[in-house]
Amino acid sequence: MDTLRTLPGDDVRQIMWRFTDRYDIQMVVQSARSLARGLVARLVAEGARKTHEWTDHKAQLLEAFDTSGLTALFMDPHQGGFIDGPKNLALALVAFELAWVDAGAATCSLATNLALAPIHERGTTEQRDEYMGRCVPPLPGEDRAPFRGAFALTEPLPYVGVETNTLVGKLRVAKWEEGEEPILQVDKRGRFITGMDFANFATCAVDTDDPRIKSSCIVIVEDTDPGLFDRGAPTLKMVHQLSSTRDPVFNLQVPASRIVGGYTVKDGVIVPNFTHSEIIGAVFHRTRVPVALMTTAKLLSAVEPVIRYQRQRFRGGDASEPGTSKYELGLQAKPDSVLRLVDIWAAGEAGASLGFATARLFDQLDPTEKEKDRVFAERGVCGAKSQLTALRKVEKQAIEYLQMEAAPTRDEARFAELGQDTLVRFALLESLANILCPACKLWNTGNGANVMREALALMGGYGITEDCPGFLFYKWTDAQLEATYEGPEAVQRRQLSITMTNEVFLARLRIIIDQFMALGESKPETGAAVVAKGLALWLWTIEFLHRAKDPSGARLYHNRRQNVTFPMADALCWLMASYCQIGDVMELAEKGPENAVVAEGLEGTLGFFTDLSLVQAARAAGEASRVCASMVYGFGPQAAEELDAFDALRSQLDRSMAGAALAKDRAAQALTQVMIPEALDYPL
Amino acid sequence: MSAGYHIVVCGGIVPDPLQTLEPVQGPAGWGLKNELMLPAILDPWAGHALFEAANLAKNVPGSKVWLVSMGPKAKLQQVMMTIAQKVPFELVVLDGPASGFADAHETGAALAEAIAAIPGLDTSKLLVFGGWQSASRGAGATMQVIGEKLGIFEQFQGVDKLEVLADGALRVLERVEGGSYQDSVVSGAPAVFGWATGELPEPPNNPQVGMQNMRLVMPALQKAKPVKLEKGPEYSGVQIPSQKRETRVVKDAPVDQIAKEIVDWLSA
Numbered sequence: 001m002d003t004l005r006t007l008p009g010d011d012v013r014q015i016m017w018r019f020t021d022r023y024d025i026q027m028v029v030q031s032a033r034s035l036a037r038g039l040v041a042r043l044v045a046e047g048a049r050k051t052h053e054w055t056d057h058k059a060q061l062l063e064a065f066d067t068s069g070l071t072a073l074f075m076d077p078h079q080g081g082f083i084d085g086p087k088n089l090a091l092a093l094v095a096f097e098l099a100w101v102d103a104g105a106a107t108c109s110l111a112t113n114l115a116l117a118p119i120h121e122r123g124t125t126e127q128r129d130e131y132m133g134r135c136v137p138p139l140p141g142e143d144r145a146p147f148r149g150a151f152a153l154t155e156p157l158p159y160v161g162v163e164t165n166t167l168v169g170k171l172r173v174a175k176w177e178e179g180e181e182p183i184l185q186v187d188k189r190g191r192f193i194t195g196m197d198f199a200n201f202a203t204c205a206v207d208t209d210d211p212r213i214k215s216s217c218i219v220i221v222e223d224t225d226p227g228l229f230d231r232g233a234p235t236l237k238m239v240h241q242l243s244s245t246r247d248p249v250f251n252l253q254v255p256a257s258r259i260v261g262g263y264t265v266k267d268g269v270i271v272p273n274f275t276h277s278e279i280i281g282a283v284f285h286r287t288r289v290p291v292a293l294m295t296t297a298k299l300l301s302a303v304e305p306v307i308r309y310q311r312q313r314f315r316g317g318d319a320s321e322p323g324t325s326k327y328e329l330g331l332q333a334k335p336d337s338v339l340r341l342v343d344i345w346a347a348g349e350a351g352a353s354l355g356f357a358t359a360r361l362f363d364q365l366d367p368t369e370k371e372k373d374r375v376f377a378e379r380g381v382c383g384a385k386s387q388l389t390a391l392r393k394v395e396k397q398a399i400e401y402l403q404m405e406a407a408p409t410r411d412e413a414r415f416a417e418l419g420q421d422t423l424v425r426f427a428l429l430e431s432l433a434n435i436l437c438p439a440c441k442l443w444n445t446g447n448g449a450n451v452m453r454e455a456l457a458l459m460g461g462y463g464i465t466e467d468c469p470g471f472l473f474y475k476w477t478d479a480q481l482e483a484t485y486e487g488p489e490a491v492q493r494r495q496l497s498i499t500m501t502n503e504v505f506l507a508r509l510r511i512i513i514d515q516f517m518a519l520g521e522s523k524p525e526t527g528a529a530v531v532a533k534g535l536a537l538w539l540w541t542i543e544f545l546h547r548a549k550d551p552s553g554a555r556l557y558h559n560r561r562q563n564v565t566f567p568m569a570d571a572l573c574w575l576m577a578s579y580c581q582i583g584d585v586m587e588l589a590e591k592g593p594e595n596a597v598v599a600e601g602l603e604g605t606l607g608f609f610t611d612l613s614l615v616q617a618a619r620a621a622g623e624a625s626r627v628c629a630s631m632v633y634g635f636g637p638q639a640a641e642e643l644d645a646f647d648a649l650r651s652q653l654d655r656s657m658a659g660a661a662l663a664k665d666r667a668a669q670a671l672t673q674v675m676i677p678e679a680l681d682y683p684l
Numbered sequence: 685m686s687a688g689y690h691i692v693v694c695g696g697i698v699p700d701p702l703q704t705l706e707p708v709q710g711p712a713g714w715g716l717k718n719e720l721m722l723p724a725i726l727d728p729w730a731g732h733a734l735f736e737a738a739n740l741a742k743n744v745p746g747s748k749v750w751l752v753s754m755g756p757k758a759k760l761q762q763v764m765m766t767i768a769q770k771v772p773f774e775l776v777v778l779d780g781p782a783s784g785f786a787d788a789h790e791t792g793a794a795l796a797e798a799i800a801a802i803p804g805l806d807t808s809k810l811l812v813f814g815g816w817q818s819a820s821r822g823a824g825a826t827m828q829v830i831g832e833k834l835g836i837f838e839q840f841q842g843v844d845k846l847e848v849l850a851d852g853a854l855r856v857l858e859r860v861e862g863g864s865y866q867d868s869v870v871s872g873a874p875a876v877f878g879w880a881t882g883e884l885p886e887p888p889n890n891p892q893v894g895m896q897n898m899r900l901v902m903p904a905l906q907k908a909k910p911v912k913l914e915k916g917p918e919y920s921g922v923q924i925p926s927q928k929r930e931t932r933v934v935k936d937a938p939v940d941q942i943a944k945e946i947v948d949w950l951s952a
């Protein structure tokens with residue numbers, strides 16, 4: 001049987017991650033890759049990470065981002081960018097490529113985008129065009145430096161962290177002459193603000209400290225505004241040293257037009273059109289996805305150096321002669337080393353599938369969200385609360401649509417009507433995005449950091465020295481920051497504990513279970529049935545947790561009961577990652593034969609990816625099963641019928657894992673055969 | 685010359701040199717193991733030719749650059765994702781083998797035919813650029829064949845520098861033995877130049893340049909003409925040059941010590 005012949009190339013990835021027909025994105029990937037494996041790798045190899053300060057050495061990155069087109073990537077063509085339409089997938093791929101070498105560089109490249117994100121998501125058209133336009137690198141003939149930004153949400157002691165509801169930063173009216181635009185006093189201290197060394201502007205979350213300002217908001221400050229724009233002390237961080245982070249102090253006067261999204265004046269009071277938390281919700285929705293993929297890139301980037309190390313482990317000494325298995329296979333002669341590498345690779349694949357699926361979903365969601373806002377504006381539905389209430393009313397229709405979509409026959413007219421309804425479409429996309437986004441941020445980074453430790457272990461002593469190829473040690477420690485910033489793991493779990501019981505999502509889940517059961521019957525090798533059984537067990541447990549009580553009579557599924565909600569959120573993440581992974585393998589099976597390059601060797605490549613999916617599905621279902629069992633039994637005793645029902649489902653799940661260990665053996669065997677390049681394409 | 689040059693660059697694609705290259709005999713003759721699956725790049729010599737061509741075109745108003753490439757279409761498309769970002773050009777594609785085992789004569793003939801068929805090409809302004817050798821074959825013959833077939837007999841190989849003189853003549857530096865150059869002057873187009881490494885660094889990728897090029901690259905790929913080469917030479921045996929790597933990783937070694945070791949090694 002054919003097995004994996006070479007490491008998967010771009011052609012394979014473009015199919016799996018669905019950008020075969022997006023030449024613009026393919027070029028951006030190449031551009032980011034050559035920058036990562038050139039300048040970024042050189043900086044790391046030359047020791048640029050050894051200082052907390054932002055140096056000229058590191059600053060070469062900024063110019064390189066500009067000349068390679070990455071700075072302008074976030075912008076629309078009329079602002080000086082070159083990709084029209086939503087760019088979530090493009091940005092995710094860039095973060096992935098840069099983080100393949102160094103995630104600090106990836107973060108550095110994204111920092112200005114993060115600053116622009118509040119303006120992009122909720123700014124007025126003028127604000128958007130102005131700031132996006134100024135951040136584009138100068139075009140030929142233009143004499144100006146590109147504007148760069150920082151995003152300042154988090155604040156220093158006593159409120160060290162991201163308590164997004166309580167802000168210490170203040171906004172007051174400094175001057176308000178009759179008939180003129182009010183001048184505002186911004187007083188904000190930031191903590192851990194990325195990009196602060198070179199930011200020309202910052203988007204700051206501030207609360208009102210003035211009866212003439214209604215609510216909190218996000219306000220833009222610039223380094224030339226009158227007052228104090230102090231970049232503050234550098235953060236003495238131990239990770240991501242290729243990005244700049246400081247604790248700035250701002251005390252500045254700015255015109256009220258700097259309120260992101262604008263304001264209205266009602267009875268002499270400035271009413272910002274958006275509170276800071278409304279904006280932040282939209283911002284983090286998008287920006288968390290590239291961060292998730294940064295950790296994933298590390299896992300997949302570890303495969304090649306680990307294989308090289310394993311194979312060459314005994315070469316060159318007296319211990320082995322060419323031609324012996326010890327010489328040719330090295331550590332790969334022992335099953336454990338390759339089996340563990342299979343786990344790392346499988347986790348990387350699942351993370352990539354989950355992350356890129358989320359990025360693509362946001363590319364669909366973006367225009368629908370704009371459309372939704374337009375519809376609501378027309379109907380006079382304004383404010384987050386009233387929008388939420390209005391959306392809740394379409395949930396039933398969204399569920400109806402999902403069910404019709406999955407049914408073999410349907411009322412086509414009704415189906416089309418629902419499909420064209422903006423609000424229905426929005427509810428469908430949003431309910432899934434609300435799961436996938438926190439799931440990939442949480443699982444890819446948190447679980448990814450654990451898996452990265454294993455990759456290091458496979459490098460033996462090499463792994464924890466500075467000579468470790470592929471910078472694996474840095475990648476491991478960097479992963480912890482990715483799990484922390486833009487909301488630590490607990491914040492993602494909290495979001496999931498609310499969104500994962502959304503009825504539209506649950507309806508979708510039931511359909512997924514059916515579809516994957518069917519897929520599992522026709523293609524048992526994919527692990528689809530394992531995922532389906534895992535999801536079914538999870539769903540049963542969620543329903544159980546809603547009806548069950550503990551011996552004291554307290555409800556089990558409750559906001560305050562994080563010992564219930566959080567593990568259930570984790571379990572769902574594992575399963576959703578596997579679900580997405582199988583989807584990508586199916587895509588490769590379908591589209592691979594159409595591409596001459598991929599068709600060559602497709603049997604082996606596909607077989608290998610299928611084995612990885614089954615390995616990962618078994619692992620994911622095992623995690624979910626363990627969590628569910630600890631819920632059902634751990635807060636008991638419970639009624640015998642409940643336990644019997646649970647046991648029946650769980651044992652079905654266990655049985656569905658038949659063959660998973662064999663798949664792992666096959667994948668491990670493939671790793672001893674696969675061709676790898678002669679040398680790593682970036683230096684030590 | 686006011687009207688500028690018509691510069692046609694011939695460039696093939698080759699497997700990324702970092703890959704393990706292992707000759708194997710398949711049903712269609714010799715090839716490399718998993719060749720189609722290996723990542724490919726533009727042949728480095730042809731790359732230099734392309735960057736020099738773009739630079740010349742930029743400095744001589746009215747000039748235009750075509751890149752003519754023969755290779756498997758899907759593979760070429762991948763390579764274009766990077767190359768198209770570097771400099772402006774129009775692509776002409778031949779959908780055929782890029783293998784180093786294909787006969788240089790056959791390849792040259794197919795490329796010459798494709799060049800002759802470029803609409804609007806003015807042979808009186810024609811400069812044919814290419815690599816002096818290629819990373820896949822190193823036959824050093826393809827460019828000469830192309831020139832002969834097109835009837836261009838002013839040919840220069842191993843070019844490192846090309847300069848347009850005030851009277852429109854071209855001054856060429858060709859590599860000769862011992863690190864010296866042969867310095868020639870040719871009165872003008874048409875001429876063939878097989879480039880060595882030239883003088884220009886590789887331009888950075890810029891997706892904005894790429895987006896402009898891709899408007900022409902994609903249609904060119906779509907209408908690529910399939911080319912079938914006659915069976916070339918029979919190889920009785922093929923082998924990669926035996927290499928022995930003796931790499932030591934030594935950090936922070938003083939330059940003098942490195943130099944001394946190399947001298948000792950050379951004179952050993």
Ligand SMILES: Cc1cc2nc3c(=O)[nH]c(=O)nc-3n(C[C@H](O)[C@H](O)[C@H](O)COP(=O)(O)OP(=O)(O)OC[C@H]3O[C@@H](n4cnc5c(N)ncnc54)[C@H](O)[C@@H]3O)c2cc1C
Pocket residue numbers: 150151152153154160161162163191192193194195235237240245481484485486487488489490491494562
């Ligand atoms: C290098 C770096 C760069 C950064 N860049 C920026 C930037 O550019 N702009 C910016 O605004 N911020 C930035 N940050 C701040 C970053 O977003 C926060 O540090 C991060 O979100 C973690 O918040 P925290 O430190 O306050 O942790 P906390 O919120 O204090 O959380 C600590 C722990 O408390 C627990 N916990 C927290 N909340 C809950 C809950 N609801 N339920 C249960 N348990 C909970 C969890 O165990 C959690 O891990 C950066 C941070 C770093 C380190």
